[in-house]
Amino acid sequence: MQIELKPCPFCNGSASYAYFVRSRNSTQQFVVCDDCGAESKLCDSREEAAAAWNKRPYDAKVNGLRPCPFCGGKAKYESSLYVKPLQDENGAYVDYDEMYYWERTYCTECGAEISSESDDDEEEITITKWNRR
Numbered sequence: 001m002q003i004e005l006k007p008c009p010f011c012n013g014s015a016s017y018a019y020f021v022r023s024r025n026s027t028q029q030f031v032v033c034d035d036c037g038a039e040s041k042l043c044d045s046r047e048e049a050a051a052a053w054n055k056r057p058y059d060a061k062v063n064g065l066r067p068c069p070f071c072g073g074k075a076k077y078e079s080s081l082y083v084k085p086l087q088d089e090n091g092a093y094v095d096y097d098e099m100y101y102w103e104r105t106y107c108t109e110c111g112a113e114i115s116s117e118s119d120d121d122e123e124e125i126t127i128t129k130w131n132r133r
């Protein structure tokens, strides 16, 4: 049985279950927003991922980076040059492809994040998305 997912706390978009294949016998479950790509933290089960995604105890009211909408934790921004992962039809990462600039704004407490890829390393897209509530 699947737990119903709340809409995205950043853009109110609909959310879906996704998973990350860590090795042959190990997958990590998470929830991702269909519209803006926000992700919950990685969990061992779908139930845990849904609980992490659906948790909304805090109202964010701070200048700069707003606290995490899931746990109220402190947010951070980082960017780097990265290698693009290839995904299979289920959204699992199976291989690696070209290089690209990568940035993310994430929660230092629970690991929730918004990440983005771009050709321009100057753009801080994820901060705008993180703060949009």
Ligand SMILES: [Zn+2]
Pocket (backbone or CB within 6 Å): 008, 009, 010, 011, 012, 013, 033, 034, 035, 036, 037, 038
């Ligand atoms: Zn969203």
Ligand SMILES: [Zn+2]
Pocket (backbone or CB within 6 Å): 068, 069, 070, 071, 072, 073, 107, 108, 109, 110, 111, 112
């Ligand atoms: Zn958090």
